[in-house]
Amino acid sequence: MTAQPPPQPQARGPLRALVTARVAERFADELAVLGIPLVATVTLAASPLWIGTIKAGLFLAPLLISLPAGLWADRFSPRRIMATAALVRGLALAAIAGVWALGWLTERWLLALAVAAGLAATTYVVVAQAAVPAMMPQGALGAANARIETGAHVSSTVAPTLGGVLGRFAAAPLLPLAAAASTVVTGFAALKLPEPRRHVHAAPPRIRDGLAYVVSHPLQRRILARSAVANLGMMAIVAMMPVAVIRTMGFDALALGVLLGVSGVGGIAGAAASPALTRRFGEGGVVVAASVVGGAAALLYPVSLALPRGWNIGVLLLAETVSLAAVTVYSVTGRTLRQQLCPPDMQGRMNASMSFAVQGTGPVGAVLGGALASAAGTPAAFWAGALLILASVPLVLLSPLRGMREVPVER
Template sequence: MNHPMNLHSVSSTNFRRFWFGQTLSQFGTRIGTLGLSVTAVELLDADTRQVGVLAAASTVCYLLIGLPAGAWVDRLLKRRTMMWAALIRCLAILTVPLLWLTGGLRIEVLYAVAVLVGVVSVFFDVAYQSYVPVLVPEDEIGAANSRLEATAQVSTLGGPALAGLLMRVVSAPVVMLVDSFTYLVSFLSLMVTKDAERKPERVAGEGNRLAADIAEGLRFVRDQPVIRRLAVSMGVSNFFATVVATLVPVLVIRTIGFDSFMLGLVMTCGAAGGVLGALLAPKARQRFSAGTVMSCGLLMAAFFTVANPVAAVLAPHSKPAAGAVLLLGEFGLTVGALLFNVTQVSLRQTLCPKNLLGRMNASVRFVVWGSMPLAALVAGWLGSAIGITPTLWVGVAGSLATVLPILTIDRLIDSAAAPARAQETEAVR
């Protein structure tokens, strides 16, 4: 079990080190996501199905190793796990510009890089979400998550637009060098972050009980009514969000006819909305219940998702109007998404005992992110079968259903808080 430790305030230098590194890491992730998509579409002439496979390759790892990753993370030091993941991501991304410069870049290489980065990202993300309660006191978890989300969005405000602009001068694979560098900075910032976390003490004979540990995490998510509803809602939301997001590069570059710079502007506008959503979340929680904030956030995100198929309809008549709709839609979508996300992450971290955080986060991500590779493949298949615009309308319709599991969640939150605190007290005895 974790021993008592000196927790660091969100205003401490130690937290700021962690905060800085993760901000740059998020900056690089946005550039890398854009760089892989543009490399596939513009340089390798990938068709809609190949774009779908590439998107699936980056998320299929949550289905393959998501659950055991949670059990492993609960047995390991979380900061050290994140350090290794950041370093491996740095090296994996480097292979894209190196192979492009030597003439050996193929779509299969992008698939492989996406899978490798996805594997280590599973470990990084599970450890990352489980590390915040280790680094700050319980009453500052919400503030820490808000700051991390807000500055992650701030760091990406200029990232995609800058990446798109650079792609006018140099090729997309070269721009991915920036992505690799940010992962290196993330690694270095984690090296100098201090904490008092210790490896959980294992009872003799339990060293190989991986399946039992995984089952314990799944049972907690299944039996905890608030987290169970959040997992269902996020699973549906991510499925249809991925259907839409997979086709956005094809929509912007091929269907409407913009270049990669416009695609970067769309993503930057989304980041601006994310900043606003992350900053509004704690203020909204002071005035409204968690369920109200999350429901409104999901409905707002679903409403603005309409902008994508509407832009496709407007494009033949007015490309400027289509561009304006895309920018507005991405901004509003991410405001709603961050209102929901900051609130639900803080809620899950508060309701889960620390010794189960890794397995809880992995179990939720298995459900939530596990739907994404299937959604990416569905997007590629439907985009080829019925067209880009009809598939985007399918994504819009599905997004409206995401709020249903949490409409009455407020009545469960207060009753769930007391057992969570009691279970946490028992866990550290």
């Protein structure tokens, strides 16, 4: 099951809507992830620990709402949940600019609104991931996931550059406002999706069934463990990226935006290459190879901080580009593998359980990065993050995924 034919004509309408919604959602995500820490760093002049805490607020949501969102995805209308989540997220992001304009913005206000936006964003992502296998033919999942993520990484290239321009020449709180505008497109695209065929449950779906399935399945469990540890390390690095570029390296918000925008080319390349890599090497082999490349690239993050000016930003750009390419290949291939393994009536709760365990490490990683940067400097945070990413590699390297060319589909 490594060949991934293109979606059938009857699936192209839903796929277009899914791609449009994902592109707009990712555009908002990039502006928010860049803008909210930038507001803390530049507008509020917050401490590294506060910056890490506010960044953690963006990633706290999976611990709070992933599991209920997965249950909703298996029981209710995905399109309505996705549209509502986009609306709520937009209101929370727009409120950041509103509070700033009134002169009331503080670290606590920013943290509260970041958490609210994160709750809505997590709900959207969990439900959207469950909607893809419900609307796409089984054999076309890989191609559909790759197309959706290719569009998403185009946003990842454009949005940070735009955000850097707004941060330098306008005001950092305008970034969340621009993100809020993008959520309107997400909501309207979600409403264009058809209602998928509902699965008949012998008994009411339960949250714990999804957790039990993921933990008991040998392949799902390996993917979960590797993803959770790697995300812990990556968030320690991501949380301190504004501090590294602006305070440690001495560049400005525009340089940060260009860095994140140009590195998005790695994500586009990774998403576009995923189907071909899977056909050539199989899902399991690609997941392992992407993990190895990502682990090696992570070491470039702390190395960049020790280099002279000019070289430092160049090596940081290389680290971000290669890491993003590896993460995207891993994400697209791993998500397709998980969807193929999972029974149809468990898709929402499976995605929710993964999000709860993996994205739930985000707040811990962000606070860890902030605490280490406050206590020992930004390089310490980057080294800790890189070593955690590297330590995650054996979890899939020493597993049945290595060399596995066909997915053992279970129904």
